[in-house]
Amino acid sequence: MSQKLKGLLVSDFNAENLAAYLKNDSNEPAVDCEVAPFGQVAQSLLDGSLPFWQSPLDFLVVWSRPEAVLESFARALDGFAVDADTIRKEVDAYCQQLLLAKGRARVVFVPTWVVPAAHPGQGMLDLAPQVGVTRLLMQANLRLLENLDGHSNFIPLNAAKWVELAGEKSYNPRLWYLGKVPFGNELFKAAVRDFKSALRGIQGRARKLVVLDLDDTLWGGIVGDDGWQEVVLGGHDPVGEALVDFQRELKALTRRGIVLGIASKNEESVALEAIAKHPEMVLRKDDFAGWRINWNDKAQNIAELAKELNLGLDAVVFIDDNPVERARVREALPDVLVPEWPTDKRLYPHALRSLDCFDKPAISEEDRQRPQMYVSERQRTELKSSAGSVEEWLKTLDLKVKAEPLNAANLGRLTQLLNKTNQMNLSTRRLTEQELLAWSGADNRRVWGFHVADRFGDSGLTGLLAVEAENGHAKIVDFILSCRVMGRKIEETMLHVAVDWSRAAQLKRVSAVYSPTAKNKPTLGFLEKSGLQRVGENQFVWDAGKAYPLHPAVQLTQEA
Numbered sequence: 001m002s003q004k005l006k007g008l009l010v011s012d013f014n015a016e017n018l019a020a021y022l023k024n025d026s027n028e029p030a031v032d033c034e035v036a037p038f039g040q041v042a043q044s045l046l047d048g049s050l051p052f053w054q055s056p057l058d059f060l061v062v063w064s065r066p067e068a069v070l071e072s073f074a075r076a077l078d079g080f081a082v083d084a085d086t087i088r089k090e091v092d093a094y095c096q097q098l099l100l101a102k103g104r105a106r107v108v109f110v111p112t113w114v115v116p117a118a119h120p121g122q123g124m125l126d127l128a129p130q131v132g133v134t135r136l137l138m139q140a141n142l143r144l145l146e147n148l149d150g151h152s153n154f155i156p157l158n159a160a161k162w163v164e165l166a167g168e169k170s171y172n173p174r175l176w177y178l179g180k181v182p183f184g185n186e187l188f189k190a191a192v193r194d195f196k197s198a199l200r201g202i203q204g205r206a207r208k209l210v211v212l213d214l215d216d217t218l219w220g221g222i223v224g225d226d227g228w229q230e231v232v233l234g235g236h237d238p239v240g241e242a243l244v245d246f247q248r249e250l251k252a253l254t255r256r257g258i259v260l261g262i263a264s265k266n267e268e269s270v271a272l273e274a275i276a277k278h279p280e281m282v283l284r285k286d287d288f289a290g291w292r293i294n295w296n297d298k299a300q301n302i303a304e305l306a307k308e309l310n311l312g313l314d315a316v317v318f319i320d321d322n323p324v325e326r327a328r329v330r331e332a333l334p335d336v337l338v339p340e341w342p343t344d345k346r347l348y349p350h351a352l353r354s355l356d357c358f359d360k361p362a363i364s365e366e367d368r369q370r371p372q373m374y375v376s377e378r379q380r381t382e383l384k385s386s387a388g389s390v391e392e393w394l395k396t397l398d399l400k401v402k403a404e405p406l407n408a409a410n411l412g413r414l415t416q417l418l419n420k421t422n423q424m425n426l427s428t429r430r431l432t433e434q435e436l437l438a439w440s441g442a443d444n445r446r447v448w449g450f451h452v453a454d455r456f457g458d459s460g461l462t463g464l465l466a467v468e469a470e471n472g473h474a475k476i477v478d479f480i481l482s483c484r485v486m487g488r489k490i491e492e493t494m495l496h497v498a499v500d501w502s503r504a505a506q507l508k509r510v511s512a513v514y515s516p517t518a519k520n521k522p523t524l525g526f527l528e529k530s531g532l533q534r535v536g537e538n539q540f541v542w543d544a545g546k547a548y549p550l551h552p553a554v555q556l557t558q559e560a
Contacts, residue, residue: 004029004030004031004032005029005030005031005032005058005059005199006031006032006033006055006056006057006058006059007022007031007032007033007034007057007058007059007060007061007105008033008034008035008036008052008057008059008060008061008105009033009034009035009036009061009063010036010041010044010045010060010061010062010063010101011035011036011038011041011061011062011063011064012038012039012040012041012064012065012068012069013038013039013063013065013068013180013181013182013183014038014179014180014181015035015038015061015063016035017181017185017188018061018063018188018191018192019033019034019035021185021188021189021192022192022195022196025192025196027193027196028196028200028205029196029199029200029203031058031059031196031199033061034052036050036052038180039068039180041062041064041068041069041097042069042097045062045097045098045100045101046097046100048100048104053104056105056106057104057105057106058105058106058107058199059105059106059107059108059109059195059199060101060104060105060107060108060109061108061109061110061111061195062098062101062108062109062110063110063111063159064094064113065113065116065182066113066114066137066140067116069090069094070087070090070091070094070140071090072086072087072090072136073087073090073133073136073137073140076131076133076136077116077119077133079131081130081131082130082131082136083130084129084130084136084139087136087139087140087143088139088140088143091140091143091144091147092143092147094144095144095147095148098110098147098148098154099147099151099154102151102153102154102434103434105153106153106202106432106435107153107154107155107198107199107202107361107432108153108154108155109155109156109157109195109198110144110148110154110155110156110157111156111157111158111159111162111191112141112144112145112156112157112158112159112160113137113140113141113144113159114137114159114160114163115133115134115137116182117163117170117171117182117183119133121134122134144156152361152362152412152415152432152433152434153432153433153434155198155202155361157191157194157195157198159191161190161194162183162187162190162191162194163187165186165187165190166183166184166186166187166189166190167186169184169185169186169187170183170184170186170187171183171184171187172184193356194356194359196356197356197357197359198359198361200357200359201358201359201360201361202361202419203419203430204416204419204420204421204422204430205314206357206358206359206360207258207315207316207317207337207357207358208257208258208259208311208315208316209258209259209260209261209289209305209306209309209311209315209316209317210250210253210258210259210260210261210316210317210318210319211260211261211262211263211302211305211316211317211318211319212250212260212261212262212263212264212319212320213262213263213264213298213319213320213321213322213325214262214264214266214271214274214293215264215265215266215321216321216322216345217319217320217321217341218243218246218247218283219231219232219233219243219274219278219281220232220233220239220240220243220345223266223270223271223274224266224267224270228270228273228274228277228278229278231274231278233278233280233281234279234280235280238346239345239346240280242345242346242347242348242349243345243348244280244282245348245349246345246348246349246352247281247282247283248282248349249349249352249353250282250283250352251282251283251287253352253358254287254371255368256358256360256363256367256368257360257363257364257366257367257368257370257371258358258371259289259309259311259370259371259374260283260287260288260289260371261288261289261290261291261292261305261309262288262290262291262292262293263291263292263298263301263302263305263318263320264291264292264293265294265295265298266293266294267293268291268293268294271293272285272293286372286375287371289309289371289374289375289377290305290308290309290374291305292304292305297328297332298318298320298325298328298329299328299329299332299333302316302318302329302333302336303333309374309483310423310483310484310486311483312335312422312423312519313333313335313336314335314336316333316335316336316337317336317337317338317339317355317357318336318337318338319339319341319352320338320341321341321343321345326338326340326341337357339351339355362412362416364412364413364416365413365460366413366460366461366462369458369460370484372457373457373459373460373484374484376456376457376459377456377484380397380454380456391553394488394489394551394553395553396455397454397455397456397488397553398454398455398555399452399453399454399488399489399490399553399554399555400451400452400453400454400554400555400557401450401451401452401490401493401554401555401556401557402450402451402556402557402558402559403448403449403450403465403493403494403497403556403557403558403559404448404449404450404451404558404559405446405447405448405449405559405560406436406437406440406447406448406449410449410461411433411436411437412433413449413460413461414436414447414449414461414464415431415432415433415436417449417461417462417463417464417480417482418430418431418436418464418478418480419431421464421480421481421482421483422517422519422520423483423486423519423520423521423522423523424479424480424481424482424483424486424491424520424522424523424526425478425479425480425517425520425523426476426477426478426479426480426512426513426514426515426520426523427477427478427479427513427515428515428517428520429477429478439466440466442468444468444469444470445466445467445468445469445477446466446467446501447464447465447466447467447478448464448465448466448494448497449461449463449464450462450463450464450465450481450490450493450494452485452488452490454488459482459484459485462481462482462484462485462490463480463481463482463485463490463494464478464479464480464481465478465479465480465494465497465498466478466479467498467501467502467510469502469505469507472507472508473502473507473508473509473510473511473544474498474501474502474505474507474509474510474511474544475510475511475512475513476498476510476511476512479494479512479523481494483522486522489551489553489554490554491526491530492530492548492549492550492551492554493550493551493554493556495510495530495532495542495548496547496548496549496550496556497556497558498510498548499542499544499547499548500547500548502544503544503547507544508543508544508545509541509542509543509544510541510542510544511535511539511540511541511542512527512532512539512540512541513538513539513540514527514538514539514540515538516538524538527540531548
């Protein structure tokens with residue numbers, strides 16, 4: 001079992017119920033959290049000497065009620081007219097306190113403010129200038145978000161959604177008067193679900209691949225029996241419309257970097273013809289990174305597809321209308337997420353939107369391009385199969401690699417690589433943006449990002465190299481490469497850059513210490529054939545007196 005994450009709850013209300021739900025929730029990651037004295041948000045944030053700040057925190061939750069931290073909002077609740085500029089200034093002052101926690105936890109969750117549940121509402125005045133409580137709160141929340149923008153380890157969370165999910169159970173007046181608990185337990189449960197989902201995303205554990213069945217999942221009916229012209233999809237039909245919306249939701253996921261695949265018991269030619277020809281299909285062949293359309297066991301097909309895409313099974317979600325197939329995959333592949341799926345196809349879009357396994361703290365341009373990158377990779381594979389040798393294949397790719405130092409523009413993406421990449425990852429250390437920036441600030445350290453492109457497209461910023469000089473030699477601290485570009489001599493190019501820097505600094509040798517995990521065995525496999533000398537069980541060394549060769553198929557440029 002993984003080690004529990006340590007957290008702290010700072011609030012102006014009694015958060016013991018929330019802490020209990022966080023500790024007892026069975027979903028990963030497991031957490032243990034302390035609760036600061038309630039009603040002392042400002043005191044807790046301003047006094048860095050308090051005991052709960054003395055040990056490193058994995059996460060911090062700062063949850064306040066607007067009427068408790070914004071004086072003008074409390075006046076608005078009492079019926080006074082309040083100027084929006086006054087509210088914004090008070091939010092700015094509150095955020096100055098909030099940002100004091102920036103270096104005290106790896107991530108700080110800030111739930112947005114909600115109108116107190118006991119407030120009866122004002123009808124037509126709710127959104128009126130100066131007196132509209134809801135309007136003032138919207139302005140306050142917008143200002144809060146603007147203040148947190150640019151502080152990557154501050155994650156605002158939408159508390160209004162928790163109120164909607166909990167409905168009438170979001171508030172229990174008895175709890176407030178008995179124990180100063182402003183929210184009902186159902187709301188706390190909804191919050192815990194989002195906290196856990198966010199923590200998984202920050203740890204790089206968001207799911208990356210959705211594998212779909214076809215018949216009665218992506219469309220209605222059996223294409224092999226009915227023909228593609230007769231399957232239910234679109235048209236003036238409730239089920240057909242819902243399935244089109246389901247496909248639209250899947251397409252939207254690809255714009256967040258989620259990859260789609262197919263595992264279907266069908267004749268491949270028949271299924272692909274339906275995907276290509278049906279006029280109501282939202283998803284087409286190039287929206288899928290790969291597929292297994294045959295009559296084999298679906299668990300076997302999913303495992304093969306994940307391996308082909310260089311993804312672990314814990315990155316996979318499998319969606320199938322058939323409960324027997326779902327049970328089979330759950331049993332055979334326990335790391336794959338297999339959600340229960342509604343029998344009513346009109347509920348498919350909602351069921352997909354309800355999944356909490358895709359949460360990420362940010363979406364980079366590389367994320368948005370990932371589905372197309374997998375299509376390009378399939379084209380490379382097809383070319384490789386027709387080439388006479390690997391060397392001939394590499395020559396045809398027109399490989400271009402650019403090494404650039406860590407900077408403000410690439411900090412977010414490199415941090416994402418550091419925290420999400422598992423297979424080609426030497427040390428698997430995890431750092432926030434601030435921690436990576438601070439680590440790289442020393443004169444004896446260098447961090448590079450690697451852009452990779454070839455004639456099939458731009459794979460983006462897919463590699464990270466961090467090197468530290470100590471005692472006359474260079475130590476490779478981080479050696480990270482996305483699985484999308486492994487096996488194209490990019491690994492050797494990164495070693496070339498590390499050795500080249502070491503030689504320029506007149507260091508004697510370059511070493512890399514492999515830290516084994518359950519997933520990073522590809523790193524060991526590469527080091528064993530890299531030409532570096534193995535010293536002991538997990539250390540590999542190169543004599544910096546000689547250059548490390550750059551493969552002739554790679555065109556390398558380096559930015560100062």
